[in-house]
Amino acid sequence: MSIIEKIKGLPEDIQNKIYEYYYSTLYFNEVIHPLEYTLFMMHKINKYITYHAVPHINVTQFNTKQHQYYYSLYNDYLEKIYKSYSLNRFLMHSEPCSENIHYFNLILATNIVTKIRKKYKYFCAYTIALIANPIHNITNHNRALRFFQNLTV
Numbered sequence: 001m002s003i004i005e006k007i008k009g010l011p012e013d014i015q016n017k018i019y020e021y022y023y024s025t026l027y028f029n030e031v032i033h034p035l036e037y038t039l040f041m042m043h044k045i046n047k048y049i050t051y052h053a054v055p056h057i058n059v060t061q062f063n064t065k066q067h068q069y070y071y072s073l074y075n076d077y078l079e080k081i082y083k084s085y086s087l088n089r090f091l092m093h094s095e096p097c098s099e100n101i102h103y104f105n106l107i108l109a110t111n112i113v114t115k116i117r118k119k120y121k122y123f124c125a126y127t128i129a130l131i132a133n134p135i136h137n138i139t140n141h142n143r144a145l146r147f148f149q150n151l152t153v
Contacts, residue, residue: 103129
């Protein structure tokens with residue numbers, strides 16, 4: 001006898017509690033948790049770019065080896081977001097990163113980053129989207145493109 005058949009043999013109110021628990025857990029694990037994790041990762045990426053990537057773009061000589069791991073890691077995650085329609089739409093309507101995601105999509109749609117290696121392409125596009133903020137200098141866009149074009153594999 002399978003577990004479903006055993007549950008069907010229980011009183012209806014107990015069945016309802018079991019199904020309610022099962023589906024609430026399933027909903028949390030499959031819907032809520034991935035969305036919360038996406039917001040968490042975007043916060044980490046924003047923080048990393050603000051404190052590490054942008055300052056290094058303005059420096060002419062520094063060792064990029066220690067940062068290439070993060071560039072690649074965050075690039076993979078941003079690629080996943082770009083290719084996932086649901087995550088992309090979710091972030092476009094999430095307050096902390098809605099403007100950045102909008103610029104990110106525009107940058108990738110206009111092929112500004114075609115000369116950048118695929119390993120850094122999405123991270124570069126998001127970095128440019130983040131520094132499109134008026135706080136940063138306009139010349140940072142070109143510096144960011146040159147920086148990521150010159151990165152070795």
